Amino acid sequence: MDIDKSALLVVDVQKDFCSGxxxxxxxxxxxxAPLNRYIDDxxxxxxPVYASRDWHPAVTNHFERYGGTWPVHCVQGTGGARFHxxxxxxxxxxxxxxxxxxxxxxxxxxxxxTADGTPFLADLRRRAITHLYVGGLxxxxxxxxxxxxxxxxxxxxxxxxDATAGVDLHPGDSARAxxxxxxxxxxxxxxxxxxx
Numbered sequence: 001m002d003i004d005k006s007a008l009l010v011v012d013v014q015k016d017f018c019s020g021x022x023x024x025x026x027x028x029x030x031x032x033a034p035l036n037r038y039i040d041d042x043x044x045x046x047x048p049v050y051a052s053r054d055w056h057p058a059v060t061n062h063f064e065r066y067g068g069t070w071p072v073h074c075v076q077g078t079g080g081a082r083f084h085x086x087x088x089x090x091x092x093x094x095x096x097x098x099x100x101x102x103x104x105x106x107x108x109x110x111x112x113x114t115a116d117g118t119p120f121l122a123d124l125r126r127r128a129i130t131h132l133y134v135g136g137l138x139x140x141x142x143x144x145x146x147x148x149x150x151x152x153x154x155x156x157x158x159x160x161x162d163a164t165a166g167v168d169l170h171p172g173d174s175a176r177a178x179x180x181x182x183x184x185x186x187x188x189x190x191x192x193x194x195x196x
Contacts, residue, residue, distance in 0.1 A: 005128060005129055005130040005131055006047050006129065006130075006131040006132070006133060006194065007047060007048040007049070007050060007124065007127070007129045007131075007132055007133070008038060008039065008042040008047055008048070008049045008050065008132075008133045008134075008135075008194065009050045009051075009052065009096075009109060009132050009133065009134045009135075009136075009146065010035055010039070010049065010050065010051040010052070010087070010089070010093075010135060010136050011052050011109060011134060011135065011136030011137060011142050011143050011146055012052055012053060012054055012074075012136055012137045012138070012142045013028075013031060013032065013035065013051070013083055013084045013087050013136050013137055014053055014054060014074055014080065014081055014082060014083055014084065014137075015079060015080050015081070015082050015083070015084060015085075016054075016073040016074045016080035016081065017073070017074075017137045017138065018032075018084050018137075021073070021080055022071055022072060022073040022074075022080050023070060023071055023073040023074075025137045025138045025165050025166065025167055026165065026166075026167070026168065027165040028137055028138075028165050029084070030165060031135060031136060031137060031163050031164060031165050032084050032086050032087050034135070034160070034162045034163040035087065035135050035136065035160075035163045036086075036087065036088045037193070038133065038135060038160060038163060038193075038194060039087075039088055039089065039090065039093075040088070041193050041194045042133075042194060043090050043092075045194060047133075047194060048092075048094065048127060048129070049089065049090055049092065049093040049094070050093065050094045050095075050096055050109070050120070051083065051087075051089050051093050051094070051095050051096065052095075052096040052097075052098055052109035052112055052120075052136070052142070052146065053074065053081065053083065053095060053096070053097055053098070054073065054074035054081065054098065054099045054106065054142070055074065055076050055081060055097040055098060055099055055100050055112075056073070056074050056075050056076065056081075056099045056100070056106075057075070057076060057100065057101075057102050058072075058075050058076075059102055060099075060101075060102040060103075061102065061103060062099065062102075062104075062105050062106070068105075069169075074099070076100070094114050094115070094123070095114070095115055096109050096112040096113065096114055096120050097112050097113060097115075098111045098112030098113075099111070099112075107141050107142045107144075107145035107146075108142065108145035108146045108148075108149045109142070109146040109149075110145075110146060110149035110150070110153070121153055124155070129155070130155060130156060131155060131156040131157070131158070132150050132155055132156070132157050132158070133157075133158045133160055133194055134146060134147055134150070134157060134158070134159050134160065135159070135160035135162075135163030135164050136163065136164060137164070137165060138164075138165060138166050138167045138174075139164045139165060139166035139167075139174040139177050139178065140166040140167055140168065140169070140173040140174045140176070140177040141166075141167060143159070143164055143166075143177075144177040144180070144181060147159055147181045147184075147186050148180075148181065148184055151181075151184050151185050151186060156185075156187075157181075157185070157186040157187065158186070158187045158188075158189050158191070159178070159181055159186050159187065159188045159189065160189060160190070160191065161178070161188050161189065161190050162190040162191075
């Protein structure tokens with residue numbers, strides 16, 4: 001593996017998806033410690049770190065009250081949209097905002113853009129990134145969609161299973177999501193480090 005062509009993508013580790021939040025993922029807080037280890041490893045190796053976030057408008061068809069599936073969560077500028085307070089993102093990390101359109105769910109990081117408005121994939125291409133390590137929330141939604149879009153774009157993907165947790169809206173959703181990502185070409189690993 002050409003390590004200098006890799007990046008780490010931390011998906012949606014936001015307060016609303018963790019305990020006490022508007023849409024807590026079971027075990028969501030448990031991804032923070034392993035992600036911090038992967039982040040430290042990435043920084044040590046000079047691997048870029050991206051952190052995606054849901055950044056919904058207050059009115060969107062993603063929310064139950066407007067015909068969608070989910071309770072109101074991760075509304076732009078609210079406390080619930082902030083990253084988990086224990087997540088140690090480096091100052092050099094690049095935030096990818098997604099879900100801003102009121103007519104789209106924005107599950108995938110590839111629907112988002114960096115702070116300067118660059119689409120996520122364009123930013124990866126600009127940096128010649130060919131391989132993504134992916135962890136975060138939730139396995140069966142935003143992680144899955146991000147991984148599948150990365151694979152569709154021709155990127156190699158290593159899913160950090162020990163740093164993900166799923167919603168399981170329907171029992172078994174997370175296990176099915178893992179299997180689907182694996183079938184599509186993702187490597188599912190519990191590496192412990194990015195070189196593992």
